[in-house]
Amino acid sequence: MDITIHTTVLPHDDPEASVAFYRDVLGFEVRTDVGDGKMRWITVGPVGQPGTSILLAPPAADPGITEDERRTIVEMMAKGTYGWILLATPDLDGTFEKVQAGDVEVVQEPTEQPYGIRDCAFRDPAGNMVRIQETR
Template sequence: MDISIHSAYLPHDDPEAAVAFYRDTLGFEIRNDVEYNGMHWITVGPPGQPGTSIVLHPPGATPGLTDDERRVIAEMMAKGTYAGINLATKNLDETFTQLQAGDADVVQEPIDQPYGVRDCAVRDPAGNLIRIQETR
């Protein structure tokens, strides 16, 4: 089998803030920007990696959600407990410095974890947890 990761989905609740964070703070490319029925999908990805993307989507767009489920999702996003993604970089300290300069919401400064990785964590404007680990 030949399977790769094409895209991952993260919710957003403010398209302008999402674009500013993923483009300006993380340095990702904006690959697609679609508005439909008052909702907004934004596809971003790292330069030089056209086959891997993150789709920032309106959480309410999921078919079949009840009003109660939408409320729970909004509450979890506000607390930063709904979604997350792990990214990687060759130079964690340099990346972290750039994140701080971009006003990222720092959750954890770079640290050597007891399970063998060095990583840090920030939240995007929607509260999604973004862990960034250093590759060796």
């Protein structure tokens, strides 16, 4: 089989703040931006990696979920326990400094984990956990 990861989905509750974080803080390019108001589907991804994207989507747009499920999603987003993503960089300290300068919520400064990975963590504007690990 020849399978790649094309797109992963993270929820957003403020499309402008999410675009500012992923574009201006992380340096990703905006590839698509469709919809209106808070009901926007925005695709971002690393420059030079057109085959890998993050779809920032409104969490309550799926017509197949109930009001209780929507409420649960909103509650989990508010706690920062709904969505997360793991990114990688060869320069964790430099990346941490640049992201931290973007006035974001730091969850964890660069740390050597007991399982051999060095990483840090932030929250995006929707509360999603963004972990960045150092590649060696």
